[in-house]
Amino acid sequence: MRHRPEPAAARYRFGARVLDLAQRELRLDGIPQPLPARVFECLQTLIEHRDRAVGRDELVRAVFGRPDVSDAQLAQVVLRARRAIGDDGQEQRAIRTVPRFGFRWAMDIEEVGEEVAPVEAAVVEPEIETPTPPPVAANDDDAPKPIRVVATRAPRRRRWPFALAAVIALCAIASVFAWPQWRAMHAVASTAQSRGAIVVLPMQVEGDDSAAWARLGMMDFVVDRLRRANQPVWSSEATLALLRTQGDTPDAQRVRRDSPAAWIVESRARNVRQRWDVALTALDAKGRTITGRANAADLVGATRQATDRLLAAIGGTSPRVAHDAPDFEERLQRAQSALLANDPDTARRLLHDAPLAQRQTPQLQYRLAQVDFADGRHADGLAKTTHLLRLPAVQGDATLRAQLESLQGRLLMxxxxxxxxxxxFDRAIAAFVPTPNASELGRALIGRGTARMAQGRFDEALSDLGSARVQLVRAGDRLSVAKVDGNLGVLEMQRDRPREAAQAFEKAERDFKALDATVELSGVRNMLVAMHLMLLQPEQAVAVSDRAWAVRERLRDPAHVADLVLARAETLITLGRLQEADALLRLPQSRASSPGDFHRHEYLEMELARQRGDAAAVARIGTQVLRDWPAQRNGRLRAWVAWRAHEAALDAELPTPPNASALDADALTKQLGIAVRHRREGDFNAADTAYKSAIAIAEASGVPGMIANAVIARAHFLLAQDRVDEATALVGRVAPWADRDFELALLQVALYTHLRQAGQQQAALALARRLAGERPVITRL
Incomplete structure (x- = not known):
């Protein structure tokens, strides 16, 4: 790799990104992005020579520092460079391919000579400008005392209703410190790692520039054929997750070091005189090699024959699977290559362009259903899998039937x-159990465990996740093991243990970042934000939110984008950055959330209105959504919406909202709702009894956010009743958290106002102003 003098500017800005040559960093919105050295060199070379096309050989010398580099190796670096800047091979917005020559930079560049400050932007157009929070709240004044507090009291929400989105997406990692029995289970799994597993590396392709798809597509073809021959082979996704941690070029020795596999399979395909020569070489731990080689007119046929000859050499038997036409098999593998490269649009186009007879086959329809899942078209995918599972041809293919059942389970989630x-998932597990497909079985067990978790059956979920982990560790499927552990983190959250969940998600963030698992990384960061908010740690929450926001352009599924937008909006609301949060909630993309986040958008609209002091708007939004909110849809969030709507309606002297029974879905909201009802009826003794029960429930959980929720509600009730001594004792229990929570700081102001302690009141008021952001603090009496 060559070293060149840096230009005077040394920084290039394009869109929301800056390539800093002096620091050798790529930054997105001011946040450094992980970037392999060769990818950096590729971007630097293309940008520096953006006035012309850069030839293939020139780019190779700049990136690798030597001429003996295959087209496949260069194509992989360019692919990673495109991904790093939010580009792809289809749109080519920034890196454009120049046929039979090389590449050219196509995006506008601005040279900047000094450090570029972070830029806050929306997920998609239009971009959202970040307003500077005012030093004091808009309605603040320095009027003499006495004063009264008028800001609304936004509760610290229980995030558990939102946890379903993470459960469904299987997008978190957790550590296993929580349960002694799980540590024992992990030890068993570690000793059970099968050294008979086979890892297939991406194919190296030479002699045909149009066959770059084969790198991943034919890797997956070999994996599928070995799997159908009942060999314990890693999934393509698991292999790619391992390779992401190892740099640009697959290295069998490094894979050997990082995996328990018995065989590492490398493959090479070379096009010579319109025929394909394919060689598969398996390397064992002792350095012994076995090779399967074949030559055929088409790449798929040659790879199939080479795989079968390798199978015979290691003592396996070729699978008895009918062969499709070479062009059809190639189309399927091209589409699979695009899916593995996170490019569902290309995969869909390839499949839709097939002849009618091919489009009607179960194999192509199954691939289309996978594309639907990757692209967020879950209802379309479900329709396809339901139809396919009724076909006699599918019923007679045990492997395809099991894969369809597993995919259908994920779509239904x-x-x-x-x-x-x-x-x-039950049917998929039954089909996978007799096979050596530990990875497929493990994934189906993850699915059933998450389905049971979503239904509140936590012990059964734990059992499934434990069994899944044993299978996946045995298979060496690191990414799926991470997903198992992540769901254990979500399970901790469901058990009202946010500290343990937060620690688990912190580990998850590190692991998914190392695996370059974008969707999972985004999801786990959203959950970590929620945990920090529940622990009354707003500074940590916004730091993680900033990191989550940095990868937004790499998300494709509309539900994932919506979850990110809503998580960001929630964080901003908590910090009092109301204009930014409002702008996010107005984005159309914010309403594309998954069914597991049913009415979360409206809930955050209520939060925003309450932070602005508009109790009537809170009651109006809550009343509207409660009218047609089924009890079985996101019941715990429904309970919190019902409580806040009832409380706001009472404060605004509006009629009681509908669906009072919604409060019963959560023990805490049930008691808080009972207290509001008794207040409306004038039975203040009964109201206080209910508030005391709510505090007992919150304190039993040990969660600061829940405790603050209940204390704020009862303390304001006591102050309104002039029961100042009781309020003083109650407020003292949450005083240590007041320096980092706006609502608790306001509670301190209200208490000292009633006590007529001017010095303490002024100190509390200064703290509330510091935490307020754009929220109102006080008005003159």
Missing amino acids: RLDRYADAERS
Whole structure:
């Protein structure tokens, strides 16, 4: 790799990104992005020579520092460079391919000579400008005392209703410190790692520039054929997750070091005189090699023959699977290559362009259903899998049937149909158990465990996740193991243990970042934000939110984008950055959330209105959504919406909202709702009894956010009743958290106002102003 003098500017800005040559960093919105050295060199070379096309050989010398580099190696670096800047091979917005020559930079560049400050932007157009929070709240004044507090009291929400989105997406990692029995289970799994597993590396392709798709597509073809021959082979996704941690070029020795596999399979394909020569070489731990080689007119046929010859050499038997036409098999593998490269648009186009007879086959329809899942079209995917599972041809293909059942379970989870998903996973597990497919079985067990978790059956979920982990560790499937552990973190959250969940998600963030698992990384950061908010740690929450926001352009599924937008909006509301939060909630993309986040958008609209002091708007929004909110849809969030709507309606002297029974879905909101009802009826003794019960429930959980919620509600009630001594004792229990929570700081102001302690009141008021952001603090009496 060559070293060149840096230009005077040394920084290039394009869109929300800056390539800093002096620091050798790529920054997105001011946040450094992980970037392999060769990818950096590729971007630097293309940008520096953006006035012309850069030839293939020139780019190779700049990136690798030597001429003997295959087209496949260069194509992989360019692919990673495109991904790093939010580009792809289809749109080519920034890196454009120049046929038979090389590449050219196509995006506008601005040279900047000094450090570029972070830029806050929306997920998609229009961009959202970050307003500077005012030093004091808009309605603040320095009027003499006495004063009264008028800001609304936004509760610290229990995030558990939102946890379903993470459960469904299987997008978190957790550590296993929480349960002694889980540590024992992990030890068993570690000793059970199968050294008979086979890892297939991406194919190296030479002699045909149009066959770059084969790198991943034919890797997956070999994996599928070995799997159908009942060999314990890693999934393509698991292999790619391992390779992401190892740099640009797959290295069998490094894979050997990082995996328990018995065989590492490398493959090479070379096009010579319109025929394909394919060689598969398996390397064992002792350095012994076995090779399967074949030559055929088409790449798929040659790879199939080479795989079967390798199977015979290691003592396996070729699978008895009917061969499709070479062009059809190639199309399927091209589409799979695009899916593995996170490019569902290309995969869909390839499949839709097939002849009618091919489009009607179960194999192509199954691939289309996978594309639907990757692209967030869950209802479309479910329709396809349901139809396919009724076909006699599918019923006679045990492997395809099991894969379809597993995919259907994941689709049903996305559609909030947890009981149906569990039944699909049951059938998939039954089909996978007799096979050596530990990875497929483990994934189906993850699915059933998450379906049971979503239904509140935590012990059964733990059992499934434990069994899944044993299978996946045995298979060496690191990414799926991470997903198992992540769901254990979500399970901690469901058990009202946010500290343990937060620590688990912190580990998850590190692991998914190392695996370059974008969707999972985004999801786990959203959950970590929620945990910090529940622990009354706003500074940590916003730091994680900033990191989550940095990867927004790499998300494709509309539900994932919506979850990110809503999580960001929630964080900003908590910090009093109301204009930014409002702008996010106005984005159309914010309403594309998954069924597991049913009415979360409206809930955050209520939070925003309450932070602005508009109790009537809170009651109006809550009343509207409660009218047609089914009890079985996101019941715990429904309970919190009902409580806040009832409380706001009472404060605004509006009629009681509908669906009072919604409060019963959560023990804490049930008691808080009872207290509001008794206040409306004038029975203040009964109201206080209910508030005391709510505090007892919150304190039993040990969660600061829940405790603050209940204390704020009862303390304001006591102050309104002039029961100052009781309020003083109650407020003292949460005083240590007041320096980092606006609502608790306001509570201190209200208490000292009633006590007529001017010095303490002024100190509390200064603290509330510091934490307020754009929220109102006081008005003159």
